[in-house]
Amino acid sequence: MGKWLEWAIELQSLAQAGLTYGKDIYDKERYERIRDISAEIVSNYTDIEIEKVKDLFCNEVGYQTPKLDTRAAIFEEGKILLVRENNGKWSLPGGWVDVNVSVKENTIKEVKEESGLDVSADKIIAVQDRAKHNLPVYAYGVCKVFVLCSVLGGQFVENIETTEFQYFGEFEIPELAEEKNNLEQIKMCFRAYRSENWETEFD
Template structure:
């Protein structure tokens, strides 16, 4: 499947990964200077194409020490009485399944339980992995970082709709009549896959 990331973003990601790995395993100050320069180049490339500053980007890069790896985005598909839970993102004013970056030290199921609670107010139990997808090849790429998206089918165990610092509204929607989606987070393809799993509970998880 084709990588939807623009070519400049692919280059910037690769350069930043080389820089991060190089700074982790540097052997002398020459290595440090060279790999730091690569970090500056990657930051400048992204800043040129976005509204973010090179300084902000470099700060984010330096906060990701160690070997460069893919990040993990988790999303919870909570279907209650035939309607799908969505939250409205304050960042772009569009709707998405609750979720976000997995935290260090959590299991995948712990991550999605926390994310759904924080963004919607509902307590859930994940029952099935619907999909493990490369975000660059499904829908649009996620910001700068290369990410895998794990979508969990969930069931409600409690709670009530409660917006958060990141979400302004919480609601359940007919999957054939959804509000405008924040497609970096939840795409029509994700919705279609959820429908297939609801129709066929034995359907295996989609991947790639």
């Protein structure tokens, strides 16, 4: 992670805390400006439009915390299920945890939306700090939860996010959407599937 991004993240976090807990109207104006500067830094170094940066990076209130993402690991005859995204790359079914559902509920919901399958969410494989595992680095924190699941029924349904799903062996993994899951993480899921006494990994 470049120093510029570390500085931008720290400025954003300090500004958000100030906006949450500060009382003085003039101090709040200063915190708003600091927050704007943090977004300008990210926009300048990434060529992402400033409004998009603000939407992703400066859209929360309260104390700064990571976003939560779930990824489902589903196996059949020793192969793992991956969904094909609109850009042609593959990923474990998953996505941001909605505010009104639990990690377990979100895992089940995302699998249904992206693959059409009904599953049970059985075991937490890992809880990872995205910044330690995936590229590109994001300007906001993400906590990734990998969940071992079992298929109960269902079939693929057309949707706006994915075009198909397939099962792949450990040594035939296709091109991955690495910002969401990489080969290291897929192999971790295989180890968890094969283990009789898997202990949750966490950063």
